[in-house]
Amino acid sequence: MEAPFSTHTWDGITGAIYAGYGSSELFWIALCYLCVLVAVILGWRHEKHAYEATKTGHH
């Protein structure tokens, strides 16, 4: 990922300046969603095992 400009100066730079502007937004949005999805799925699984363990007495 890089700066969206290559002027070696901030003089005259306006507008969006974030890394990857205009090239990789969709990638990062998708990765963000994926992180949350994976975290929630793993969290659901952990919770399920925890509650099942109470039924079998293993807690």
Add this chain to the structure above:
Amino acid sequence: MEQDLATLAATVAELKAKAAATGTTFSETFYFLTIPLMVLIHVGFLAYEMGASRSKNALASGIKNILAFAMIVPFFYFVGWWIYWAFPTGVDLSAGPAGISGLDYANSVAAPWSEFMGPNLDDRSNGVFWGAFVMFAATTASILSGALIERIRLTGFVVLATVLGGFIWILAAAWGWHADGWLVTKFGYHDFGAAGVVHLIAGAFTLGVVINLGPRIGKFNPDGSANAIPGHSMPMTLVGLMLIIAGFWGFLMGCVIVPGETWSWSTSSFNTIYGTPMTLSGMTFNTLMGMAGGIIGAWMITRDPFWMMSGALGGIISCAAGLDLWYPPMAFVIGFAGAATMPFVSSFVERLKIDDAVGAVAVHMYLGFWGVIVVGIAAQGYPALAGESTIDTSFLGQLVGALVMIALGFIPGYGLSFFLKAIGQLRVPAEAEILGLDKTKVPASAYPEALHPTVTPAE
């Protein structure tokens, strides 16, 4: 006609004077407000460390924390502020290209006898800017504080914290958090939110100290396995961590140069400490996203409330160096990745038989390193300074900066603690550690009605 022109000129002059006054009072107020917010960080550290200690050591941990803060203030007044302005170019006290560094400049603005180092009606900024930096210094020392709980001697700790907060971190800041800093001018080092100059250096210093300090009695068994030593109040620790997050916003405010002063980089917009443009708006996007990513990443891996809340801080530290530059979902992923890997680093440190009581090395050294390096991976090619044709940010620049921070932190931390250990001033006697530091040293009891007896195997 002439009378009209004269009136007009007088009106314009009056308006300019009012605008200038508004500008200086705004900036003076802005930096002033960073200070109570940053004091919240210390409220947080106080709660966090007391909660992470066993009840027999709670007050000793609290006193240690408050005293470090107090000791750093005068030393930063006497020496620390001067170091920041004197040493940006290296060690030869020369002036840098921006003309705001070197021996003469430091003597004029920061020598303790300078006319600007006290109430001065013509100077509305030195004290509040100094105050913000004092709080940075105290925050740096607090990072050291947590790892050493329950067995460090108070006076030995005060020496270590004062050296770290009053001398070491501020030298790192002169080198890497100053427009004349040699890491910036020669390598394009970029560290907007002090991931390197505060977190990495404090974590490295801490590592040097805990190696010499040794583990708490009962932490490790003869076969090398480790025992958990739970603190007496996880709720207090969690609230403390959240207060640190709240106060961190003041820290980030202090990383910004606002318009209004004669020394401000711009007359109309915010800038980083390096003079490069930024917005509070962009910083806010990235701080919240990084924090959220950190909490979720840490929760996903550990399920532990302590590590989850540490992930909030860890997420911000991971993003800190580039908070002015990230695309917000990128900040989320950077915080997520950092915080998700942080617990493994903590386990690794423990396998090395190092007892870092609160994970300071994992949170601050590891994530400080990650935070510095990731700018070189994902935010290359940005001009590192204001002006025409400047050096750009790069992976090499960030790597050099990170290695300098590690060395500048670890070597003094290890060396000074080695010396303190050699003269018997680093660690409390075993008898005191077993009985409890509150009873033996403070002396006072946090819970005189014995509501929180500790029953860990370490007892």
